[in-house]
Amino acid sequence: MLKGKVLIAQGGGPTAVINQSLVGAVLEARNFAGVEHVYGARHGVSGIINEDFLDLSRETLENLEAVADTPCSALGSTRDKPDVKYCKDIFKVLQAHDIGTFFYIGGNDSSDTLRILSEEAVKAKYALRCIHIPKTIDNDLTVNDHTPGFPxxxxxxxxxxxxxxxxxxxxxxxxxxxxxxxxxxxxxxxxxxxxxxxxxxxxxxxxxxxxxxxxxxxxxxxxxxxxxxxxxxxxxxxxxxxxxxxxxxxxxxxxxxxxxxxxxxxxxxxxxxxxxxxxxxxxxxxxxxxxxxxxxxxxxxxCVSDVDRIEAREVGRKAALFANYSDRAHGTVTIHRVGDYAVEYKLSQLKDVAGKTKVxxxxxxxxxxxxxxxxxxxxxxxxxGSNMPVASRLDMSNGVPKILTKK
Amino acid sequence: MLKGKVLIAQGGGPTAVINQSLVGAVLEARNFAGVEHVYGARHGVSGIINEDFLDLSRETLENLEAVADTPCSALGSTRDKPDVKYCKDIFKVLQAHDIGTFFYIGGNDSSDTLRILSEEAVKAKYALRCIHIPKTIDNDLTVNDHTPGFPxxxxxxxxxxxxxxxxxxxxxxxxxxxxxxxxxxxxxxxxxxxxxxxxxxxxxxxxxxxxxxxxxxxxxxxxxxxxxxxxxxxxxxxxxxxxxxxxxxxxxxxxxxxxxxxxxxxxxxxxxxxxxxxxxxxxxxxxxxxxxxxxxxxxxxxCVSDVDRIEAREVGRKAALFANYSDRAHGTVTIHRVGDYAVEYKLSQLKDVAGKTKVxxxxxxxxxxxxxxxxxxxxxxxxxGSNMPVASRLDMSNGVPKILTKK
Known part of the structure; x- marks a missing residue:
């Protein structure tokens, strides 16, 4: 069940639709009566260490929708890769703020960060639910048919x-x-x-x-x-x-x-x-x-693919829904192509995506x-996506016969 | 009066809307009953030398409109800068094909090419009407408030x-x-x-x-x-x-x-x-x-400014209209800002634009x-242009009070 305080952050390189995922997760999480606050950590995991949080529960729908249409991580990002010490520091902050759910939007480096964090949470017996929300223009996450940001x-x-x-x-x-x-x-x-x-x-x-x-x-x-x-x-x-x-x-x-x-x-x-x-x-x-x-x-x-815009929003929303309805404590939202063209979303295991690269x-x-x-x-x-512009050319068969130069 | 055979070419670096000017001039010229053919020279003046012409009178409206929405010179371009010898060769071809009007879409290098050409035409007593149609992303043409392609x-x-x-x-x-x-x-x-x-x-x-x-x-x-x-x-x-x-x-x-x-x-x-x-x-x-x-x-x-798209089409159309209604043999179509925001088009003298640079x-x-x-x-x-996307940000005043770190 999704309740109490929820934290969300963005890691790795920006994409054109990463804020769609942010806004999808925030709005969906806010729908649950038991959710007190949705916090956003600024600049990924480094914002947790620094207790640099924004209360996204106070954001208007109007502004969140404007942010959703803006490229690059609105919360800021980071390239930090937490080790055990870093993770222990993260727990201290999560505990102090009574945060029970952490959504991390990122690529394979960020999902690996989440895997370490979820493992350390188990060791520390801290009841933390970690859900990874996929994004990367590289399209290199395993399990997924493709990754939001790539399209x-x-x-x-x-x-x-x-x-x-x-x-x-x-x-x-x-x-x-x-x-x-x-x-x-x-x-x-x-x-x-x-x-x-x-x-x-x-x-x-x-x-x-x-x-x-x-x-x-x-x-x-x-x-x-x-x-x-x-x-x-x-x-x-x-x-x-x-x-x-x-x-x-x-x-x-x-x-x-x-x-x-x-x-x-x-x-x-x-x-x-x-x-x-x-x-x-x-x-x-x-x-x-x-x-x-x-x-x-x-x-x-x-320059946004409408397919990408919709899917990036959906993986964010799905993270909140999986956090509430799934039995699995941790996981990563994955995209599966099931038709031409249609997709389904699943909650897959972090270890199947974390730190791995699909080529x-x-x-x-x-x-x-x-x-x-x-x-x-x-x-x-x-x-x-729809309405890709098409580059057209003149009809090259309408050549005019040469008069001076005969080849 | 615009009649007989009309030739059009594109010179210099491509722009996103240079084909709007091409199509504007072609369609407007085709409206005149006395115009027999509208030829397009491939790769600017070098296409004249090579007698490499397409008969644009045979193009459908549908295809011309598709080409208009395509960036870069559909006829091909050139960096050639004609000298006297080059111009004499051009006359031979124009004469052989009985071409009386030449529209050249380009920037300050191309307009200078046209100036030389028009001067040589006078010397050679060849009745040629030369109209320059402006374009350059550099926005550096004199006389003009701004230049198609720049927006x-x-x-x-x-x-x-x-x-x-x-x-x-x-x-x-x-x-x-x-x-x-x-x-x-x-x-x-x-x-x-x-x-x-x-x-x-x-x-x-x-x-x-x-x-x-x-x-x-x-x-x-x-x-x-x-x-x-x-x-x-x-x-x-x-x-x-x-x-x-x-x-x-x-x-x-x-x-x-x-x-x-x-x-x-x-x-x-x-x-x-x-x-x-x-x-x-x-x-x-x-x-x-x-x-x-x-x-x-x-x-x-x-990525096209609608203002640019409209104006690029207009300078092409205007070239045909000026060629028909103006007393001036040669000239360059110029854009003048007359309101906020409104423009007027004039036929200015080639020498006032040719080879000059506005900074x-x-x-x-x-x-x-x-x-x-x-x-x-x-x-x-x-x-x-209209509908410029806006980059929005989260409300940074919604900071969450720190618990562990007090600064």
Whole structure:
């Protein structure tokens, strides 16, 4: 039964719809007569340690709905990864505030935080119910068909590449777009989401699921360029060599790591520049441009998949419902595709998701490891949501006969 | 009178609404009974030389409208800048195809191309009517209040920074976003377009209209960071030192130039990385991230200001109407703000726009040269269009009293 004081927090990287989950959980929890307060911890678990709480019971529906439509964690986020000492400090605060339920919205790092916390709660005989609410643009949570946040980021990446394909067709040359994705290539693969004609870009897609070979890469680019006079390429930031060493570390002076031991891949244009230099140097093509999509793909205001918006709200609501009706003390809300297109939500075990990473299935990647399959496109299509804009072209069959130049 | 064969082409960098102008001109020209054909040259003036024409009279309304809603030059573009020899070759083709009217959609480089062309036409006693249709995300055309393409790009940049501001508030640190703009800072200044609260980012904006001083920059960043615990910065790609040397050339190995003699500033993440390194090194702040907005800001599919969409269509339509009703042989369609918010269109002289660059007026830039004024915000606001999404925040006055930690 959901009662007393409920705490909610947001961890890890922001998404376009993470506040839908926050608002879904808050509003649903507030519906239960036994719930006294819904607190929000600012900046994830670090806000618990600092007793930095907002009383979300005092928020108006109007403002919560406005926040729901705003990208990025409204409560603030954190990259802190609690150890045993950290968890004991968390208990002290939860006990002092008499909090019995904790909802944590986050990805696989955040779900692992919750797993440690729930285990320490058992050891400390503290009656705490921990429910993980999924989110990550990486789409790399196990058990889930996909993860809230990914569809909107995918829509952004697909829309960006659809525009860039037009740009590249207008002014020719080679374009390299670097997309977020450390181990899982789903978001980079979404670059193909708005392809319409067979010669539309991205013409090549490189994912962290495969080994990146610079020689094969340059050869691929030259082949497409020779055929079409242009080439659009989508590359995951996490591409690596046969030994698993990220390509970006081959040139980064200082490798920066976060509290989870992850190397910083975003927030620098180094990988795009490296790949562009390689193409220029080895093919002789002069107009080669690179962009790193960076933070825009996870936080852009106004690019949301309606499917994502609805599902992100639902996983929040479901967390409150599972907390009230399920026999299971802890768990993670998971999304399961049950139709084309329909989903169901379950309360799964934390250990099945926590700290694990799902990558793209082999059947989603082409044999040459430089593109995606029709099966992936089928998987992706409904997630992008309604009213995806379509890039159209003039009718190229209306050519005017040449008068001076006869070929 | 508009009659015979009409030719249209697109030059320079793509915009989100450049095809609205194309379709506006084509449809309006097709309304005139005396017009036999409307041809489109592929890839700007280079398509004329190559006699690479599409007969746009054969396009359906349905397809033209779909193309109008597609970003980037549907006819293809070029960076070619014709000299006298090039222009003579153009005449040969125009004469061979009996073309009497030429509409060229482009920015200040393209309008200069048209000026040369119209002058050569006079010398060659070739009866050619040249009308320039304005477009550029840089917003740097003289005479015009603003230029089609800028409002949509501004909406993209404002939306991006509104999201990044939330991202930076959630995970703290310093963020540097590099925006297009070689000499004119309008697009970078638009980063402030969606600011709502006084502590919203971007907190600092650096424009090519002012001299960039690295020491002052680092000091500004540190001041904001010390006050807010975070800092969001918008920087024009064209920032330069007191001698006018672009900051980016201070580290670029090979400086690449286009046919107009312009140094390549976009398509590389080097400037953002340089600025991030400087901040890390000189302030000791560890979480510093940089993005280069690159081609997304001019070609993103699905981010259009409705004001821009309407005006881009109108300048195209007006070109056809001026070609028919005006006594002036050549000219450029210009936009004039006559109300708040209303515009009028005029046919101005090519020489007043061609090859000239408008930069931001002093009254648009703050005294410290690190931000914009209220006057600029008033100028920008109507251009962003309707239904700009708003980033909302939780009510921070609902803090819960601390129990364990008393400060």
């Amino acid at each position: 909107s980021a995918a829509r952004f990446v697909a829309s960006a590449f659809a525009g860039i394909n037009q740009d590249n067709a207008a002014l020719k040359g080679v374009y390299v777009g670097v997309v977020m994705g450390r181990h899982a290539g789903f978001l980079t693969a979404a670059a193909a989401g708005a392809k319409l004609y067979s010669d539309d870009g991205p013409h090549l897609i490189y994912l962290p699921e495969s080994t990146f070979d610079m020689t094969a890469f340059v050869k691929d680019v030259k082949r497409i360029y020779d055929k079409l006079g242009r080439c659009v390429i989508a590359v995951s930031e996490g591409i690596h060599d046969a030994k698993g060493t990220p390509i970006i570390t081959k040139l980064a002076k200082d490798v920066e790591r976060d509290a989870h031991g992850n190397i910083q891949l975003s927030g620098t244009g180094a990988l795009a520049d490296l790949l562009c230099d390689q193409i220029k140097e080895k093919t002789g093509i002069t107009r080669v441009r690179g962009d790193t999509f960076g933070y825009l793909q996870r936080s852009f205001l106004g 793209m299935h082999k059947s989603f990647i082409n044999r040459e490891a430089n593109g995606v399959t029709a099966k992936f496109m089928d998987y992706l299509a409904p997630l992008l | 949509s790009a501004a909406r993209f940049v404002a939306s991006a920074f509104a999201g990044i501001n939330q991202d930076n508030a959630a995970l703290k640190g310093v963020y540097v976003g590099v925006v297009m703009g070689r000499h004119a800072g309008f697009l970078t200044a638009a980063a402030a377009g969606a600011k709502l609260y006084s502590d919203d980012g971007p907190h600092l904006i650096y424009l090519p209209e002012s001299t960039f001083d690295m020491t002052a920059f680092v000091k500004d960043v540190k001041r904001i960071y010390d006050k807010l615990g975070r800092c969001v910065i918008a920087v024009s790609e064209g920032i330069h030192d007191a001698k006018g040397t672009p900051i980016i050339t201070k580290l670029a190995k090979d400086v690449e130039r286009d046919a107009h003699g312009n140094i390549q500033l976009s398509g590389t993440g080097a400037l953002a990385d340089l600025l991030c390194d400087q901040i890390k090194e000189k302030t000791g702040i560890t979480r510093v991230r940089g993005d280069t907005f690159g081609y997304l800001q001019r070609s993103f599919l699905g 931001m007026h002093k009254s648009f830039i703050n005294r410290e040269a690190n931000g914009v004024t209220a006057k600029f915000m008033d100028y920008l606001a109507p251009l962003l």
